[in-house]
Amino acid sequence: MTFDFEAPSSASTLASSRLLAPLNEEQLKAVTLPAEHALILAGAGSGKTRVLTTRIAWLLQTGQVTPGGILAVTFTNKAAKEMVVRLSAMLPVNVRGMWIGTFHGLCNRFLRAHWQLAQLPQTFQILDTQDQLSAIKRLCKQFNVDEDRFPPKQLQYFIAGCKEDGQRAADVPVRDDETRRKVEIYQLYEEQCQREGVVDFGELMLRSYELLRDNAHVREHYRRRFRHTLVDEFQDTNKLQYAWLKLLVGLPGEGSGGAILAVGDDDQSIYAFRGARVGNMADFVREFQVQHQIKLEQNYRSYSNILDSANELISHNKTRLGKTLRTDQGAGEPVRVVESVSDFAEAQWLVDEVRQLVKQDDFERKEIALLYRSNAQSRVLETALFNAGFPYRVYGGLRFFERAEIKHALAYLRLMENPNDDTSFLRVVNFPPRGIGARSIEQLQDVARAAGCSLHDAVSATTGKAGANLAAFVAMVDVLREQTAGKTLREIIDLVIDKTGLVNHYRAEKEGADRVENLEELVNAAESFVTQEGFGRSAVAMPQGSLGLTQSPASQGLVGDAADAPVDEFSEDGVTMSPLAAFLTHAALEAGDNQAQAGEDAIQLMSVHASKGLEFDAVFITGLEEGLFPHENAMNDFDGLEEERRLMYVAITRARKRLYLSHSQTRMLHGQTRYNLKSRFFDELPEHCLKWITPKTAGFGTGVGSGMNAGGWTNTPAQNRQARPAWGQSSLSTETYKSPPVPVQKAAPEHGITAGKQVFHTKFGEGKVLAVEGTGTDARAQVNFPRHGIKWLALSVAKLTLV
DNA sequence: ACACGATTCGTTTTT
DNA sequence: CGAATCGTGT
Numbered sequence: 001m002t003f004d005f006e007a008p009s010s011a012s013t014l015a016s017s018r019l020l021a022p023l024n025e026e027q028l029k030a031v032t033l034p035a036e037h038a039l040i041l042a043g044a045g046s047g048k049t050r051v052l053t054t055r056i057a058w059l060l061q062t063g064q065v066t067p068g069g070i071l072a073v074t075f076t077n078k079a080a081k082e083m084v085v086r087l088s089a090m091l092p093v094n095v096r097g098m099w100i101g102t103f104h105g106l107c108n109r110f111l112r113a114h115w116q117l118a119q120l121p122q123t124f125q126i127l128d129t130q131d132q133l134s135a136i137k138r139l140c141k142q143f144n145v146d147e148d149r150f151p152p153k154q155l156q157y158f159i160a161g162c163k164e165d166g167q168r169a170a171d172v173p174v175r176d177d178e179t180r181r182k183v184e185i186y187q188l189y190e191e192q193c194q195r196e197g198v199v200d201f202g203e204l205m206l207r208s209y210e211l212l213r214d215n216a217h218v219r220e221h222y223r224r225r226f227r228h229t230l231v232d233e234f235q236d237t238n239k240l241q242y243a244w245l246k247l248l249v250g251l252p253g254e255g256s257g258g259a260i261l262a263v264g265d266d267d268q269s270i271y272a273f274r275g276a277r278v279g280n281m282a283d284f285v286r287e288f289q290v291q292h293q294i295k296l297e298q299n300y301r302s303y304s305n306i307l308d309s310a311n312e313l314i315s316h317n318k319t320r321l322g323k324t325l326r327t328d329q330g331a332g333e334p335v336r337v338v339e340s341v342s343d344f345a346e347a348q349w350l351v352d353e354v355r356q357l358v359k360q361d362d363f364e365r366k367e368i369a370l371l372y373r374s375n376a377q378s379r380v381l382e383t384a385l386f387n388a389g390f391p392y393r394v395y396g397g398l399r400f401f402e403r404a405e406i407k408h409a410l411a412y413l414r415l416m417e418n419p420n421d422d423t424s425f426l427r428v429v430n431f432p433p434r435g436i437g438a439r440s441i442e443q444l445q446d447v448a449r450a451a452g453c454s455l456h457d458a459v460s461a462t463t464g465k466a467g468a469n470l471a472a473f474v475a476m477v478d479v480l481r482e483q484t485a486g487k488t489l490r491e492i493i494d495l496v497i498d499k500t501g502l503v504n505h506y507r508a509e510k511e512g513a514d515r516v517e518n519l520e521e522l523v524n525a526a527e528s529f530v531t532q533e534g535f536g537r538s539a540v541a542m543p544q545g546s547l548g549l550t551q552s553p554a555s556q557g558l559v560g561d562a563a564d565a566p567v568d569e570f571s572e573d574g575v576t577m578s579p580l581a582a583f584l585t586h587a588a589l590e591a592g593d594n595q596a597q598a599g600e601d602a603i604q605l606m607s608v609h610a611s612k613g614l615e616f617d618a619v620f621i622t623g624l625e626e627g628l629f630p631h632e633n634a635m636n637d638f639d640g641l642e643e644e645r646r647l648m649y650v651a652i653t654r655a656r657k658r659l660y661l662s663h664s665q666t667r668m669l670h671g672q673t674r675y676n677l678k679s680r681f682f683d684e685l686p687e688h689c690l691k692w693i694t695p696k697t698a699g700f701g702t703g704v705g706s707g708m709n710a711g712g713w714t715n716t717p718a719q720n721r722q723a724r725p726a727w728g729q730s731s732l733s734t735e736t737y738k739s740p741p742v743p744v745q746k747a748a749p750e751h752g753i754t755a756g757k758q759v760f761h762t763k764f765g766e767g768k769v770l771a772v773e774g775t776g777t778d779a780r781a782q783v784n785f786p787r788h789g790i791k792w793l794a795l796s797v798a799k800l801t802l803v
Numbered sequence: 804a805c806a807c808g809a810t811t812c813g814t815t816t817t818t
Numbered sequence: 819c820g821a822a823t824c825g826t827g828t
Contacts, residue, residue, distance in 0.1 A: 076817065104818045128818080201818045236817095274816060374814050379820090396816090430804095437804065589818065609815050631814055647815080670813065671819035 015061050019054055019090065023047075030294045031055045033261070035064065035228065037252075038292035039285055040263040043325045044310070044653035045301030045615065048263055052230055053083055055261060056098075057090040059228055067097030069227035069258070071248075074102055075236055077590045079613070083232075099226070103241050104201055105589055107208035111199070112577065112585075114218065118211050121197040123418045123581060126588035130402065131423050132156055132200045138426065139189055142449065150181065158182050159189060163202030164275035166209060166240045196422045196454060205240050212247040223250050227258035234264030234284070238275040242283065252289050260288060266321045267314050270609060270647045272639060281321065299325040299653075301615055303332020305689040306659050310652040312686045317642045325653075334691035337682070338662040343377075343623075346664045347384035350620055353660070354390065354603060357618055363658075365391065367617035369604040371651050373629040377622065378605050380668075385603060395606035400592030405506060405515040406522055410587055412496050416481045417581055419474075420454035429455075429473055432505035436473065440466035476500070489526045489579040497522070525592075529583050608651045619655035621648075624663040625676035627771055627782065648681050661690075675772050677755050752802055753781050759802055 020028055027047055030040050031054045042048035056072065059065045074080045080101050088095050099106060108126070111118045127135060136152045136159075139145070145155075162172055169187035174180045193199060199207060212219045229249050231237070237245075250257030262284055269278040284290060299307055307325050314320070340346035350370060357363040370381055375396055385392045400406060408431055411424035419425075430436040443466055448458035459470045480499060484492040497503050497519050506512035506519070577585075604616065608629075623629055630644035652659060663678045753759060757769045759781075767783040 102818065108818095126818090129816095204818080271816075273814080376813080376820095433804075435804095591818080607815065628814095633814055643815095668819070 015091070016058060019057055019061060023050075023054065024298055026294060026296050026298060027051050027054075030296065031058050033292050033294075035259045036292060037260045037284075037288040037290045038262070038294070039234075039281065039290050040261065040294050040296060041321060041323055042263050042265055042296040043299060043323055044265065044268060044650070045299045046296035046325070047298075047300060048232075048265075048296065049079075049082060049086065051296065052232060052261075052263055053086045053090060055230065056083075056087060056228075057093075060093055061091060065227045067094050069225060070098040070100070070230075071106075071226040071228070072098065072100040072230040072232070073106060073245075074100075074232040077102055077105070079232055080105070102589070103237075103244075104204050107204040107244075108585060108589060110208045110211060111204065114211055114215075117215055117218065118207050119194075120199070120207070121418065121420075123197065125198045125414050125418050125421050125424070126204065126585065127193070127198050127200040127423065128402070128588055128591070129156075129201070130407070131198075132160075134426075135192065135196075135198075135423050136185075136189060138422070139185065139192055142445065143185070143188060145181075145185060149178075150185065155182065155185055155189075159186050160200075160202050161275065162186060163200075163206045164238045164240050166206060166243055168206075192422075195420070195452075197418050197420050198423065202240075205244065209240060209244045209247065212244070219247060219250075220256065222248055223255070223257040229258060229260045231260065231262045231264075234262040235266050235269040235278050235281060236264075236271050236276045237280050239277055239280075242277070242280045246287070251287055260284070265323075267317070267323065267646055268612065268650050270612065270643060270650055272643050278319075295323055297323055297325055299327045301656050302327060302653065303329050303657065305331050305334050306652060306655050309335050309659070309685045309689050310649050312689075313645060313652065313681060313684045314649045316684045317645055319639075319642060333658055335659045335661060335685070335689050337690050337692045338660060339678070339692075340662065340664040341666065343380050343664050343667040344384075346622060346662055347380045350381065350622065350662070351384045351388045351390065353620075354385075355388070357658075363618055365601045365603050366393075368620075369606065369611060369614070369616040369618070369654065370620045370622060371606060371608050371611050371654070372622050373608055373631055373647070374623075375607055376669075377628075381605060381622070385605075391600045391602035392605055393600075393602040395594065395604070395610045397594045399594045400518070400521070400525070401587045402591050403515075403518055405502070405518055406587075408502060409493070409497050409500075409519060409522055410584065412477065412480070412500050412502075413493070413580060414584055415456070415477050416484070416496075417584060419456040419477070422448075422455045425455045428500070429470070432501045434469060434473065434501075436466065436469050440470065444470060484580075489530050489583055490523055492580060493523050493526050526583055529586060530579055608647050611654050612650050615654055615656055617656045618658040618660070619651070620660040620662060621651045622662045623667070624661055624679040624681060625667065626679055627674070627676055628667070629679055630681070632782070645681065645684075661685075675755060677771060757802060759783060 020031065023031060024047075027050065030038070030051050033055075040048075040051065042051065052072070056070055059070070060067065072080075072083060074083065084095050084100055087093065087100075099109070101109070111120060111124070115122050115124065133152055133156050136155050140147055140150070140152055140155070162169075169183050169190060172179070172183045172186070174183055193203065212222070226248065229245070231245065245260065248257075249260050262281070264281055266278050266281060269276060272278070285293065302310075304327050307327050311324050338346075338349060340349055354365075354368055354370075357368060358365055372378060372381070378394055378396075382392065382394065401410070408428055411421075411427040414421050414424040415428070426441070429441065444455055444458055444462055447461050448455050451458060451461065456474060459467070459474045462470055476499070480496055483499075484495055487495070503516055503519055506515040509515070608621070621629075626632075629648065630641055634640035634644050661682070663682075664676070666673050666675055668674075753769055753772055755769050755771050759767060759769055769781050769783050771782040
């Protein structure tokens with residue numbers, strides 16, 4: 001094996017070979033690429049993180065770069081943290097010198113260092129999604145925006161979308177009145193944020209982008225510094241993030257920039273709905289004239305029945321770069337396919353199967369995942385698991401720093417840092433209640449508006465009893481600020497939650513025990529944030545010179561930055577962050593875990609989206625039905641179905657040993673029973689990898705009523721409680737281990753319209769019935785008309801005739 | 804200011 | 819069906 005890097009010392013050759021030994025040929029090639037732009041197409045389970053971290057380690061080990069020359073970008077804090085952990089396990093390097101973090105974390109770091117250039121207050125605060133929404137609502141009220149015509153949620157979506165595309169209000173093309181108004185509001189929102197000294201997530205990116213765009217010397221500084229930029233999950237980057245990378249590194253011919261190593265998998269692009277642009281991969285190859293493209297197709301996770309299923313499914317997508325996973329692990333068990341009569345039955349069956357997995361097959365509970373397309377589906381599963389006494393853990397709820405009581409406490413802390421933060425001001429000005437009602441606040445807002453100042457500054461100009469109460473509130477915050485000067489973070493937070501009356505307020509509430517506990521937990525979180533400082537801080541701008549390059553040019557120890565330009569904007573001011581400021585940033589950028597269920601060995605429940613990047617010994621993909629998965633709402637945009645298929649691909653490739661695919665004939669949705677066809681994805685899987693293990697019972701009449709069916713599961717009372725239409729005798733096969741017959745009669749028969757049938761509509765013409773739901777006058781049918789698309793039609797209204 | 808009925812509206816989500 | 823929000827009444 002030959003390496004084309006500069007002659008290393010014998011010691012580092014040894015060390016390198018130790019690093020490189022566990023790699024396969026593809027991985028090795030990727031890790032030891034020359035310092036040029038490269039794209040790694042890393043299939044699921046192909047050792048992507050290993051390549052990324054080994055690449056960094058190898059670059060350092062062979063002396064090609066110093067820690068300061070490394071920039072590694074990820075999407076989640078978890079991924080960033082994992083990279084740091086694995087890297088430090090690989091070699092004793094100063095991880096601190098490197099910039100490893102999320103896009104937003106790194107942008108925050110930029111803006112903290114260059115707050116003046118970015119025209120931000122030094123103490124700017126970060127709005128999370130909730131804060132942003134409430135800021136928009138407030139704005140709408142102030143400017144009398146019709147909230148029916150312009151729902152705040154939609155405005156939020158609009159603004160975030162603009163920023164993801166790198167557009168300021170002035171850049172948005174206006175086609176119609178509605179857009180014009182939205183853009184106006186966007187502009188007003190921007191002004192409000194600027195006045196209050198707050199930035200939302202999109203703004204962190206956009207402001208950082210503009211900073212680089214508009215300041216050539218800053219841009220040059222970073223381009224010279226970062227010799228190697230590594231981007232994880234590149235398929236998830238949006239337009240702005242890619243533009244940011246282009247500025248930060250520079251296109252070929254633009255001089256001093258380093259090399260980008262982008263790692264991604266177009267088949268796992270499942271975030272187009274929030275602005276991700278898979279096209280960035282192709283653009284990257286073109287614009288950076290990428291000469292090195294490597295596919296990692298060796299999978300170390302799953303048996304081939306699982307992998308072949310994934311391969312076959314994804315091959316139905318038209319727009320892909322093309323990639324086929326392979327494994328040496330042998331076929332393994334077949335993929336099991338299960339059909340249930342109802343979502344309750346499905347849940348019950350899952351519970352029984354899980355029990356068997358644990359009892360007989362020695363699966364650990366935490367190695368079993370139940371996946372679903374939408375979070376609403378977790379409820380039935382939870383109920384069944386709960387009744388069976390199984391410990392389980394649901395991902396995707398409120399996270400720690402998003403809880404109301406925590407946000408209240410943080411709002412006080414933020415006000416101490418930045419009194420102009422009106423969002424925080426309004427959150428706690430009357431919480432706990434201190435006699436400042438809506439009337440007083442309106443009055444205050446009028447004053448603030450007239451004076452063009454923050455609510456905090458307007459207080460002194462407010463008179464009367466309201467004025468006195470407000471003055472008292474402001475005084476309290478001011479006193480807290482003074483009292484906590486020089487105190488430790490723990491002491492500060494202790495003092496705040498006590499003196500503001502937060503803890504007492506929740507103590508007095510009958511349901512408040514959890515909230516008190518959470519507030520105490522906040523104190524602990526602060527404590528460990530301070531003591532662990534230096535670990536897991538990758539996404540956070542940290543105090544005291546950890547931002548090497550932001551030191552003044554005269555100072556020593558700039559890593560990886562030999563030729564330093566005299567840039568006086570790089571003041572040390574942005575670097576000296578108080579522990580409190582750092583903690584607030586941490587809270588905003590890292591919302592924390594959602595309640596860890598006591599670290600128990602528990603079954604894992606999560607949406608397919610949330611499962612990306614994880615793996616389990618056994619995976620159940622539930623609710624594989626038309627309309628649900630693929631989701632009906634996804635069928636509107638043209639890439640919708642393909643993204644659903646990628647989602648399914650992600651789900652399948654989570655499984656190591658055993659995979660179950662489950663669908664149900666009926667499902668409760670919005671309080672109504674829906675009759676669904678099984679997902680089209682079943683037709684896209686290789687027959688020989690599958691095994692149908694649901695007995696093909698004769699529909700509801702016998703299968704449910706008999707209490708026990710051929711599959712061996714017992715019906716619960718819950719199932720029997722379910723109202724059910726009278727089913728026509730269906731001629732379902734009773735064979736157990738065979739492919740299922742084509743979708744059978746699955747609709748209430750009274751109108752004769754059933755899923756799968758061809759119907760005729762006077763206006764839309766001929767179409768195929770996809771689903772039928774409801775009964776009597778509520779009955780609706782979902783019909784796919786070739787010319788007019790998929791429509792829901794009320795059977796009592798629409799004239800549908802069977803063809 | 805708050806509590807309680809009425810109503811509305813239901814993908815996916817990280818930062 | 820169930821949550822989250824809304825509006826009215828005390």
